[in-house]
Amino acid sequence: MKNNYSNSGFSLIELMITVAILGFLAAIAVPSFFEYIESADDNTVARNATALATLEEIYYQENDTYLAGSYSPGSASALSAALEWTPHGDKDKYKYVVTAGTCGDIKRCYTVTVTLIDDTSVFFSISG
Numbered sequence: 003m004k005n006n007y008s009n010s011g012f013s014l015i016e017l018m019i020t021v022a023i024l025g026f027l028a029a030i031a032v033p034s035f036f037e038y039i040e041s042a043d044d045n046t047v048a049r050n051a052t053a054l055a056t057l058e059e060i061y062y063q064e065n066d067t068y069l070a071g072s073y074s075p076g077s078a079s080a081l082s083a084a085l086e087w088t089p090h091g092d093k094d095k096y097k098y099v100v101t102a103g104t105c106g107d108i109k110r111c112y113t114v115t116v117t118l119i120d121d122t123s124v125f126f127s128i129s130g
Contacts, residue, residue: 047096047126050089051114054098055128057085058112068102068112074119095119105129 061069061084071081075094082088089098097117105111116126 043092044126046091047089047116050092050096051098051116051126051128054085054087054089054100055112055114055130057087058100058102058114059130061085062110068100068110070100070102070112072100073098096125 058068061067069081069084071079071084073079073082073087073089074097081098081100089096095118097119099115099117100112101115102110102112112130114128114130115124117123118125
């Protein structure tokens with residue numbers, strides 16, 4: 003008697019090996035992807051803080067003083083209004099604070115500090 007089945011499909015073993023290889027590749031790629039995303043977020047926050055520090059220097063040149071203040075997402079900020087600055091791309095997770103005053107022998111200086119909104123530990127800081 004003649005068999006009407008063709009052998010053109012995949013066997014269960016071939017499918018299991020393919021799924022195992024894809025799982026192995028995903029296990030390698032996914033953590034690397036999340037590290038890349040976290041690194042990009044860190045760079046974005048550093049770029050925003052550096053831009054704020056640069057604007058503080060420009061403000062000092064024009065007004066002979068540094069501007070102190072803070073910026074939190076969703077709230078009005080005299081700091082961002084005076085410097086015409088808002089952070090870009092940080093997903094509204096960070097608070098930017100500028101303190102101005104004396105730093106030891108230096109009469110005028112400032113510090114830009116970035117913290118997570120839900121955490122008080124310093125995420126990034128620049129002094130000038």
